[in-house]
Amino acid sequence: MASFYQTLDVPKNASADDIKKAYRRLAKRYHPDATGGDKAAERKFLEVNEAYDTLSDHEKRAAYDEAQAGTGPAARYAYHSIPFDDILDGLFRARREPPSDVLLRCEIAPWDAALGGRVDIRSMGKTFSVKIPAGAKSGQRLRLRRQGISDGQGNAGDLVIELAIQNPTKLSAEILNLYEKMRESA
Numbered sequence: 001m002a003s004f005y006q007t008l009d010v011p012k013n014a015s016a017d018d019i020k021k022a023y024r025r026l027a028k029r030y031h032p033d034a035t036g037g038d039k040a041a042e043r044k045f046l047e048v049n050e051a052y053d054t055l056s057d058h059e060k061r062a063a064y065d066e067a068q069a070g071t072g073p074a075a076r077y078a079y080h081s082i083p084f085d086d087i088l089d090g091l092f093r094a095r096r097e098p099p100s101d102v103l104l105r106c107e108i109a110p111w112d113a114a115l116g117g118r119v120d121i122r123s124m125g126k127t128f129s130v131k132i133p134a135g136a137k138s139g140q141r142l143r144l145r146r147q148g149i150s151d152g153q154g155n156a157g158d159l160v161i162e163l164a165i166q167n168p169t170k171l172s173a174e175i176l177n178l179y180e181k182m183r184e185s186a
Contacts, residue, residue, distance in 0.1 A: 003068060004051035012065075016056065023052040037152025101157040102148040107166040108132055123147070123159055130161060138165045 005012050008022040026048045028034065035041035054060045104123055112119070116134035120127055128144060140163045148157030168175070 002047075004055050004064060007047050007051040008055065010055075014055075019052065019055050023048060023056070027052075032152070036150070099151045099155040099157040100149045101160050103160045103162060105164055106130070106161050107164045108136065110165055110167060113137070113163070113165045121159075121161060124149070128159070132163070136163050136165075138163060 005014070008014075008019060008026065010018055010022045014022070027045065030041045030045035030048060032042050032045060035045075054064050102123055104121060106119060106121060108117075108119060111117075112132050113136040114134065116136070117132050118129050119132060121130050122128075124147070126147070128147065130142060130144070132142075142161045142163070144159040144161070146156045147159035150156040171179075
């Protein structure tokens with residue numbers, strides 16, 4: 001197992017400030033919120049926390065250094081690391097949220113509602129090309145399976161798109177004439 005100094009990537013004579021800077025850099029890099037549930041990153045995050053907890057406290061650091069050197073009263077005790085797999089199951093699983101759906105409202109033109117078409121929807125950093133069925137109505141919902149919020153364990157909710165028919169803000173005489181003909185034929 002790597003020493004706490006190796007874990008934080010600092011020399012043994014590192015100052016308290018250097019240890020703090022190294023900890024912040026590594027904690028940000030391996031934090032579960034930033035790694036999306038990657039088990040190896042979670043283990044590394046716990047190792048970084050354990051190393052920082054020991055090396056940032058003057059007394060704990062002195063005892064650790066003595067134990068590593070095999071001298072002094074601390075040498076009588078084996079220095080054991082925390083069983084990370086046991087901690088991960090209880091610690092991070094409790095903090096995870098279940099997968100959940102994302103609801104988006106999508107405004108479409110009347111002609112897309114009547115004739116069908118495609119619209120691009122942007123959600124969760126991705127762009128989806130969504131097919132609008134012919135005869136779509138305001139309030140109708142379309143569902144994209146497993147494109148919602150993930151629980152970090154491979155399960156994801158759905159992306160639900162609620163359609164809203166939106167008239168153009170400026171209607172030309174020609175469009176008004178077409179609407180009039182549509183009303184008469186309905």
